[in-house]
Amino acid sequence: MVKGQYKYSELTGKIIGCAMEVHKILGNGFQEVIYQRALAKEMTLNGLIFSREFEMPIFYKEEQIGTR
Structure with missing residues (x-):
C-alpha cells in the first residue's frame, strides 16, 4: 500500500x-468503454464512491x- 505521505495517498x-x-x-x-465498465465494477467492489x-x-x- 502507498505510504500516508500525501493527503490522498491511501485513496x-x-x-x-x-x-x-x-x-x-x-x-x-x-475499446475504452470496456475498461471504463470494468474499472467501475472494480472500484465498486473496493468500496470506492x-x-x-x-x-x-x-x-x-x-x-x-x-467542458468535458
Whole structure:
C-alpha cells in the first residue's frame, strides 16, 4: 500500500490498485468503454464512491475553453 505521505495517498493507492487489477485481467486491446465498465465494477467492489463521465470545465491559461 502507498505510504500516508500525501493527503490522498491511501485513496490514490486504492484507485491505482483497481486499475492494475483491471489491466491484469483484461490486458490490452479492448475499446475504452470496456475498461471504463470494468474499472467501475472494480472500484465498486473496493468500496470506492465515484462518478463516471463527470462533466467539468476545461481551462487553458486561466481561460475556460470548454467542458468535458
